[in-house]
Amino acid sequence: MLYFNQNLDHFTFTPKSYMTFQQRYAIDSKHWGGAKANAPILAFLGEESSLDSDLSAIGFLRDNGPRFKALLVYIEHRYYGKSMPFGSAEEALKNASTLGYLNAEQALADYAAILLHVKEKYSTKHSPIIVIGGSYGGMLAAWFRLKYPHIALGALASSAPLLYFEDIRPKVGYYYIVTNVFKKTSERCYNTIRRSWQEIDRVAATPNGLLILSKKFKTCAPLNGSFNIKDFMDSIYAEAVQYNRGPSYWVTSVCNAINANPPNRKIDLLDRISAGVVALVGNRSCYDTNMFAQPTNNNIAWRWQSCSEIVMPIGYDKQDTMFPTSPFNMTSFIDGCESYYGVPPRPHWITTYFGIQDVKLILRRFGSNIIFSNGLSDPYSVGGVLEDISDTLVAMMTKNGSHCQDIGLKSKGDPEWLVMQREEEINIIDSWISTYQKDLQILKS
């Protein structure tokens, strides 16, 4: 693991902006073809998690390093993992004064500085860099190619919901897809879930209702309201769909559990729902209904980002979903963030600065070399770029793909379509690199 002395603030020149912090990154040079050959660099741009987890989960670099003879670089996002400004996570995550430097523009500038540093360190001015990222990191990869084309030759933006801002896409899209995957997996399961919300509320309203619910769902702590269970189940279903892939296929597991009729035991609707939890989370002595929203450093940092800049208006509009109706309300969202942090979000900034909303009109004649890959069974795909824009701005979709599946580790059991998708991605990147190498030869001669 390496550390880079990074500027706190790239976009002002106040004395405070000169504060620095140690940003973590990693390099794997064992397959690199060297500076003389201008051998490429594959750079993973970290998202809202620690580099440790990325290093074990991201396969695209490791699996393809030898083929590209590439230098592999992994960079941790500021304010995550060990890349903490202000000396400690406690200070960095304290309030808007310290969190204020946590945003996408600063993160992109961090990546620019580190990648230029790596090129200098390896004395390889002309090695093309391909940036890779998933989800929020996929947005960063696409944005990086658009804003720093002189540093990254191209980008693989996996499951990047670049268009899930303001009113560009239907706000209900995320949960519409969650619903559809459940429905397709089992109509009966879908119907059970659909009916469950009212039942949770009904039970909660009875005498000792919360106690009954708590017992039924084996919660570790007493409940404050039916919303504890409902929010928990919401996350269970979303998680199951986002990562619904082999060998386990979570939606199938959850639905099998929900649909099952155990012998010699009478079960009711909520027993079925609770069985779904066990199927996804595993057998535990008790269940923490807050398990998806623990105040970990990562979650605290991401909550700030989604309450300042990355305002994705995901809602439950009255439409064909299996969830209770609850549209996204921007005004109350803004108020909530402002009362929590003391500063309001700037929900228009992403579209002002990155402007992907008019992707077809604008990028058709501007920009190049981005793969927007999306699995259409991933709820976030509703925010993805789902059409080819030009010869080199390419949308790649798979019907059954889940969230960021293509950049995960290769495995023997991978379905044929996934193997083919990755192969196609590699071929496209290969063609960018060889065009670049030819351009370079012409310029040098």
Added chain:
Amino acid sequence: MLYFNQNLDHFTFTPKSYMTFQQRYAIDSKHWGGAKANAPILAFLGEESSLDSDLSAIGFLRDNGPRFKALLVYIEHRYYGKSMPFGSAEEALKNASTLGYLNAEQALADYAAILLHVKEKYSTKHSPIIVIGGSYGGMLAAWFRLKYPHIALGALASSAPLLYFEDIRPKVGYYYIVTNVFKKTSERCYNTIRRSWQEIDRVAATPNGLLILSKKFKTCAPLNGSFNIKDFMDSIYAEAVQYNRGPSYWVTSVCNAINANPPNRKIDLLDRISAGVVALVGNRSCYDTNMFAQPTNNNIAWRWQSCSEIVMPIGYDKQDTMFPTSPFNMTSFIDGCESYYGVPPRPHWITTYFGIQDVKLILRRFGSNIIFSNGLSDPYSVGGVLEDISDTLVAMMTKNGSHCQDIGLKSKGDPEWLVMQREEEINIIDSWISTYQKDLQILKS
């Protein structure tokens, strides 16, 4: 004149970043073809001066507004004219803590916010915007198209020394061109100037030498050293070349004065040099040797910019110039800025963020719709993009053009080549707009 409530800092979300200031801009809508026709917007991006002076000097918008049926927008740069953060120029220009928010990235984001605001105000979502600027403002125009292609369809970057950073171009280039224009105008004049520096030093070193010099140059204040005169003359020659155009042709005037042999009077070398000053500045009771570096608000603000981000390494290397040798020394430049402001410049940031240095390799397959116009008799042209990059990234050069001449006011006496240059610029912009309008029709149908 209009004012826009602008964010102090677009790139952090600290409580302080939410401070706002009133940014001045102006709109002329009398020729506009309207939202229904998606009639275009010509937007002038202000540089390091007050909007008042731009409004009177910039002709490109006024002269071409009717032809394009364009809405004309002029925006003042933050920290110049009346667009002062922190309530007053005194506060804004005080020190690095307040000046720190004065930089190109923030200025571009300001322009983005105002242009989106104007489009909303005129309910014209799809009107294409062409941004125009000169010198530093020309860099801003080119950078704006590269960073905000979804807001500006194209840019006319007049006399923009985009490549005068780090070691991209010869540091002596500016003064090499100054020299050449003088030499071409009059070899004798050039030789006189070339010999004058030593003579100034020689006289200064004699008893009462500074007094003698002061008298010879009719300086308003006593001299602190020969450098007062030398720096002054340096600016006189540079200014004369930068704005050497009809009807007055300053270099010719200055050289005529330097070469003249007044009847009935014996004159020496320094009398000739002094006559050059009178020719450029006019007949005055005395001459302020500091006239080009007065601590006006504009100069204070620009000094900060050139000591923080816009570090253009203009030097006097030992080469064929008419100036004394004095190479640009980055280390002492950095030290000087740091001791003055308490923070050092970041001389690599422009190339990191904008990366125009590899213009041929990178922009050949990325970006579109920029005219880089340069007069080759303008000293700043040494930092210009002087080759076509692609069909729509076009270098336009004129042999005799001076600094920002093409975007100045049209006049009856304009030389044929200038008329043709402007015509060609208009045709290129026209073609961008009509391609865009066609794209728009296809997308809508």
